[in-house]
Amino acid sequence: MIVLGIESSCDETAAAVVKDGRELLSSVVQSQVDIHAEYGGVVPEVAARSHIEVINPVIRQAMQEANVTWDDIDAIAVANAPGLIGSLLVGCLAAATLAKLHNKPLYPVHHVEGHIYANFITKKSDNIPYSLPKTSPTFPMLALAVSGLHSQLVLFEDHGKYRLLGETLDDAVGEAYDKVAKILGLPYPGGPSIAKAAANGDPKKYTLPRAKLQNAYDFSFSGLKTAVLRAVQREVGVDHTFPSFKLSERLNKEQQADFAASFQYIANDTLVRATLKAYQEFTPSSVVIAGGVAANQELRRQLSEALPITIDYAPIQLCTDNGAMIAALGYYQSKVVPPTNPDDLAVRPSISMTETAWASEAQK
Ligand code: KG4
Ligand code: ZN
Numbered sequence: 001m002i003v004l005g006i007e008s009s010c011d012e013t014a015a016a017v018v019k020d021g022r023e024l025l026s027s028v029v030q031s032q033v034d035i036h037a038e039y040g041g042v043v044p045e046v047a048a049r050s051h052i053e054v055i056n057p058v059i060r061q062a063m064q065e066a067n068v069t070w071d072d073i074d075a076i077a078v079a080n081a082p083g084l085i086g087s088l089l090v091g092c093l094a095a096a097t098l099a100k101l102h103n104k105p106l107y108p109v110h111h112v113e114g115h116i117y118a119n120f121i122t123k124k125s126d127n128i129p130y131s132l133p134k135t136s137p138t139f140p141m142l143a144l145a146v147s148g149l150h151s152q153l154v155l156f157e158d159h160g161k162y163r164l165l166g167e168t169l170d171d172a173v174g175e176a177y178d179k180v181a182k183i184l185g186l187p188y189p190g191g192p193s194i195a196k197a198a199a200n201g202d203p204k205k206y207t208l209p210r211a212k213l214q215n216a217y218d219f220s221f222s223g224l225k226t227a228v229l230r231a232v233q234r235e236v237g238v239d240h241t242f243p244s245f246k247l248s249e250r251l252n253k254e255q256q257a258d259f260a261a262s263f264q265y266i267a268n269d270t271l272v273r274a275t276l277k278a279y280q281e282f283t284p285s286s287v288v289i290a291g292g293v294a295a296n297q298e299l300r301r302q303l304s305e306a307l308p309i310t311i312d313y314a315p316i317q318l319c320t321d322n323g324a325m326i327a328a329l330g331y332y333q334s335k336v337v338p339p340t341n342p343d344d345l346a347v348r349p350s351i352s353m354t355e356t357a358w359a360s361e362a363q364k
Pocket of ligand 2: 148
């Protein structure tokens with residue numbers, strides 16, 4: 001079964017073609033990073049407009065690269081939740097229109113759950129330049145989903161059957177990366193620029209706090225972000241109130257690198273500790289990480305060092321937003337739930353993955 005996956009929930013317009021939920025035939029991602037970098041973050045209105053400009057060419061390119069025509073496509077999957085409403089609408093409108101026009105079944109997919117399903121992609125055609133995990137994860141599967149909007153630990157019993165063990169009570173970890181980068185004067189997007197700066201820094205230079213929460217599987221990153229701000233103010237001896245570039249201008253390269261490394265270490269360590277605890281309690285047969293922050297090499301190193309299980313990580317290209325993860329999940333959904341009528345496709349900007357129609361159907 002060949003599925004076209006469409007993703008437009010934030011600032012990447014993406015489409016991909018995936019066979020049987022695991023074989024990647026093409027994946028095209030048009031990032032808006034350069035457009036938003038000027039503003040230091042995603043501007044929702046601007047994001048929606050640029051999705052409109054590129055959505056059709058991106059879909060066309062994905063089909064060309066996969067060497068498929070509409071006759072070959074068996075279904076369309078699209079991220080309809082969660083994300084920026086204007087951005088989600090563009091992908092959903094494109095998907096619904098194409099489903100109607102070409103008479104294809106349509107599957108709405110939850111973006112965060114999609115991130116997790118990137119780990120099921122283990123085969124590819126020769127035109128894909130990166131390597132993939134050798135085998136798909138097995139159940140029970142523990143998933144750490146860490147993106148710009150979400151930080152969640154989820155225990156999967158089977159496809160669609162899962163339980164949210166914990167989640168962030170305030171900022172997502174990716175959001176913390178982005179905000180700390182701003183405090184340190186590092187460019188947007190913050191995750192990759194913190195990782196780059198941290199490579200030259202000392203992770204033990206600054207002692208930063210770990211949040212203590214009632215549920216060991218919940219996260220909180222807002223206090224850590226503030227702790228970095230206060231530590232920077234102390235270090236430079238001036239308490240310029242953030243947001244102010246005056247603060248970061250007083251940091252030299254070495255201090256900037258040390259702050260980046262110290263923050264990265266403690267943020268990742270928080271994720272690793274919770275994942276290790278869940279691993280010990282539930283003894284899953286596989287562990288996966290997903291979402292933009294899963295691209296962080298230090299997180300992978302720290303996690304692999306702590307966990308007594310080998311993790312076959314997905315390539316960076318499938319950790320950040322992409323259409324392949326949407327197509328992969330769409331395939332599994334199509335085995336359980338009926339397709340959605342294109343006229344009834346609704347965007348759900350803020351629902352959790354446990355609240356989708358597919359999740360409740362699969363639980364039965
Ligand atoms: O999954 P994603 O592409 O979009 C959302 O669904 O949010 O994740 C984006 C987040 C951003 O916060 C970005 O700073 C972070 O992932 N990120 C990283 C890295 N690459 C992207 N964080 C840490 N290290 C990275 N290498
Ligand atoms: Zn994402």
